[in-house]
Amino acid sequence: MKTLSFYLDVLRLWLLMVSIVALLLLIFAPKVLLAQELPAAGRPPQAVLTLPQVIDLTLVQSAVAKQAHTNRETSLWQYRSFRADYKPLLAIDGVLPNYSRTILAVQQPDGTTNFRYVRINTSNVGATVTQGIGLTGGKVTVGSTLQRFDSFEGAGQRLYNSNPVAIGLSQPLGGFNQLSWNKRIEPLRYQESQRQYVEERETIARRVTELYFDVLLQQVNAQVARQNLRASEELLRTGREKSKLGRLSENDLLLLELNLLGARQAEMQASVDAQNAALQLKGYTGLTIDPTAALDVPGAAPLPGVTPAAALQQARQYRREGLMFQRRLLEADRNVAQVKGTTGFQANLTASFGLTSSAEQLSGSYINPADQQQVRLGFAVPIVDWGKTRAAVKTAELARQQARVTVEQEQLTFEQSVLSQAGQVDLLNQQLQLAARADTLAQRRYDIAQATYKVGRITLNDLNIAQGEKDRAKRSYVAALRACWVAYFQLRTLTLYDFERQQPLVTAQAE
Numbered sequence: 001m002k003t004l005s006f007y008l009d010v011l012r013l014w015l016l017m018v019s020i021v022a023l024l025l026l027i028f029a030p031k032v033l034l035a036q037e038l039p040a041a042g043r044p045p046q047a048v049l050t051l052p053q054v055i056d057l058t059l060v061q062s063a064v065a066k067q068a069h070t071n072r073e074t075s076l077w078q079y080r081s082f083r084a085d086y087k088p089l090l091a092i093d094g095v096l097p098n099y100s101r102t103i104l105a106v107q108q109p110d111g112t113t114n115f116r117y118v119r120i121n122t123s124n125v126g127a128t129v130t131q132g133i134g135l136t137g138g139k140v141t142v143g144s145t146l147q148r149f150d151s152f153e154g155a156g157q158r159l160y161n162s163n164p165v166a167i168g169l170s171q172p173l174g175g176f177n178q179l180s181w182n183k184r185i186e187p188l189r190y191q192e193s194q195r196q197y198v199e200e201r202e203t204i205a206r207r208v209t210e211l212y213f214d215v216l217l218q219q220v221n222a223q224v225a226r227q228n229l230r231a232s233e234e235l236l237r238t239g240r241e242k243s244k245l246g247r248l249s250e251n252d253l254l255l256l257e258l259n260l261l262g263a264r265q266a267e268m269q270a271s272v273d274a275q276n277a278a279l280q281l282k283g284y285t286g287l288t289i290d291p292t293a294a295l296d297v298p299g300a301a302p303l304p305g306v307t308p309a310a311a312l313q314q315a316r317q318y319r320r321e322g323l324m325f326q327r328r329l330l331e332a333d334r335n336v337a338q339v340k341g342t343t344g345f346q347a348n349l350t351a352s353f354g355l356t357s358s359a360e361q362l363s364g365s366y367i368n369p370a371d372q373q374q375v376r377l378g379f380a381v382p383i384v385d386w387g388k389t390r391a392a393v394k395t396a397e398l399a400r401q402q403a404r405v406t407v408e409q410e411q412l413t414f415e416q417s418v419l420s421q422a423g424q425v426d427l428l429n430q431q432l433q434l435a436a437r438a439d440t441l442a443q444r445r446y447d448i449a450q451a452t453y454k455v456g457r458i459t460l461n462d463l464n465i466a467q468g469e470k471d472r473a474k475r476s477y478v479a480a481l482r483a484c485w486v487a488y489f490q491l492r493t494l495t496l497y498d499f500e501r502q503q504p505l506v507t508a509q510a511e
Helices: 002-042 051-061 063-084 178-244 250-285 308-318 320-342 388-423 425-454 460-495
Strands: 089-095 099-107 113-132 139-151 157-173 346-359 370-380
Touching (some): 051 063, 051 250, 063 178, 178 320, 178 425, 178 460, 308 320, 308 460, 425 460
Antiparallel strands (some): 089 113, 099 113, 157 346, 346 370
């Protein structure tokens, strides 16, 4: 009886332990299983990259976008430097001190020269305001100077010499006016650089689109290759079953095995090509793109009906070529004027008026100053230069003529490119619709052919033909989609106008 009681106690103890273990498993097992499933199923899926996202990120952080921004900032500071030439310039200059201790030749009152040991210090300080005259190319200065002389020999001597106010004018006569020409050319150059910045951004977007679709096409090829591989494996499995039943010839079975080997090779090559294309996109955009990450297949590009005449009108109004052609013609005219203004007769008029006074005390040097004036006209006239001046002028004139011809040709070429690109919009849209329809039909035909082959109503060659047509239709659709998106950004680049929103890409603030 005691033994039975002992066994009952042991049994109850085991039941208690099993109950505790079961309770613990009931509490913690779901968490453990969930933790084990997190790496596979609980991990958030990787976001699919879209074309607008890649373009926006590239325009922010890529090296090419930063270079375009740097070029824009450089042109801005160059323009500010040009504007500063037409504003007053305040400068302070001086020499403090200018001590000298040496033996100098000193002329005596009787005309003889005596070498004397001297110790002197001369100091000066002055402030000058300079203003360029854009209309005439001259320069006006207003300044004030103060000089101090100290002699340390004997009893010593100290003198002050002041010019409280001095007004000066320097005016070339009949020469080349650099300020006037810069005022006509530099604003055009600055506006041109701002439009070039917008153009470079659109060019970057177009290039990203090309690389994006290169990756997408390779990914489509890889996807098609994987589908073909799975289909080949299924057909080979079915073919082996038919071969065991004597319903498939050995030749067809070997052909199925060859198709499977080719599908495996195509799948591996497509994967390698997709990774290489993704690396090229990553290198250009500067993005941390996973080569195996899938890209979103965008819809049709927003290509509204654009007439070539409307596209040409917007291009003439907003593209930098119009400003660039105008600037280059002005530069050619400036070069002719510069040659004419720097050769032949040269004259320069300088005039100044001011007050001056000197004294032994600083305050005394500003009391009862005397006026001083100076007028100077310098000129140079070549008498015999053996035709050098005429040759220089003729060379500049011929260069101007050549510049005009070149500008006319480049303008014609640019307008033709705009008209040609705008004329392809409708054609590209039609090609995309046809490619989409062909892709749908080819896929349906392949599905039907695959099902028909399994029941033995068509040959393997017919199935291979349907598969090839399906693959070509898929690639053609992606290629047509790529052509539409590239044409969309190309049209924006050529016109700097958004035909979708009916607004220019160049804003007034940018210029």
